[in-house]
Amino acid sequence: xxxxxxxxxxITGGARGMGAATSRLFVAEGANVxxxxxxxxxxxxxxxxxxxAALFQHHDVSSEESWQAVLEATVARFGGVQVLVNxxxxxxxxxxxxxSKADYExxxxxxxxxxxxxxxxxxxxxxxxGVAGSIVNISSVxxxxxxxxxxxxxxxxxxxxxxxxxxxxxxxxxxIRVNSVHPGGVNTVMSNPFEQPKDQIDKAYRDIPLQxxxxxxxxxxxxxxxxxxxxxxxxxxxxKVDGGLLIGRYYDTLPGAPDKG
Ligand SMILES: NC(=O)c1ccc[n+]([C@@H]2O[C@H](COP(=O)([O-])OP(=O)(O)OC[C@H]3O[C@@H](n4cnc5c(N)ncnc54)[C@H](O)[C@@H]3O)[C@@H](O)[C@H]2O)c1
Numbered sequence: 001x002x003x004x005x006x007x008x009x010x011i012t013g014g015a016r017g018m019g020a021a022t023s024r025l026f027v028a029e030g031a032n033v034x035x036x037x038x039x040x041x042x043x044x045x046x047x048x049x050x051x052x053a054a055l056f057q058h059h060d061v062s063s064e065e066s067w068q069a070v071l072e073a074t075v076a077r078f079g080g081v082q083v084l085v086n087x088x089x090x091x092x093x094x095x096x097x098x099x100s101k102a103d104y105e106x107x108x109x110x111x112x113x114x115x116x117x118x119x120x121x122x123x124x125x126x127x128x129x130g131v132a133g134s135i136v137n138i139s140s141v142x143x144x145x146x147x148x149x150x151x152x153x154x155x156x157x158x159x160x161x162x163x164x165x166x167x168x169x170x171x172x173x174x175x176i177r178v179n180s181v182h183p184g185g186v187n188t189v190m191s192n193p194f195e196q197p198k199d200q201i202d203k204a205y206r207d208i209p210l211q212x213x214x215x216x217x218x219x220x221x222x223x224x225x226x227x228x229x230x231x232x233x234x235x236x237x238x239x240k241v242d243g244g245l246l247i248g249r250y251y252d253t254l255p256g257a258p259d260k261g
Pocket of ligand 1: 012013014015016017018019036037038039059060061062087088089090091110138139140141182183184185186187188189190191
């Protein structure tokens, strides 16, 4: 039996990248999946590939009305929802001095407000229907450290981390677990926009312990664990999936570094 047998999951940003990998894995593990994204063509194609267990729903996470529509479509097709993966996100590289208020609000509106609206809409439904659910919020290593050029993105991901802790408190006693996932580099359009070969991309990761970028499936498997009953006593957790990036980078000249023995 699949690890998500009998469960229905909404996956935002599910049309491509990590969201698509998560949608495929969840269906393989027995779930029904609602692929909720602004990318209609990619989302429809993935839903067709996955068959009866999948539904594509056009969805802009920054809109409260859109969240209501996703919930209604999910309940109409699958009868309810037990899992939410707040995965949709956008990245922007700009220095603080070059970031306009509109730039900043756009990134926060999708990454943080979108996650807040998802938690609010779906947790409310879970509470009203007495569902013991799981919410997985995709943050980032940039929600745990600083990085130049990422004021809006890092603020949004730190916000997702904080929101996750609050939600874990408010919904834990109602049977809903809420956790955050903190990927490092993932080989998707976001981190590899020019689709360079993996060995080229890996060069930029030579100074982290696992010395490579991750594949989206490697993050999806962690979301699967948190979504499933295997994680029945895990809430408010922050799971790094970063190849060791946050513990440190090698100093080439010192012993213990790669090639230094
Ligand atoms: N790629 C990385 O290196 C990396 C690292 C850490 C965290 N993340 C996070 O992982 C998540 C998935 O990113 P990815 O790497 O798959 O990138 P991606 O760009 O391939 O996918 C992002 C998805 O979000 C969707 N999206 C964007 N705005 C939306 C909106 N307003 N409403 C609904 N959907 C919207 C996009 O259409 C796309 O399908 C993001 O939250 C990202 O911040 C990615």
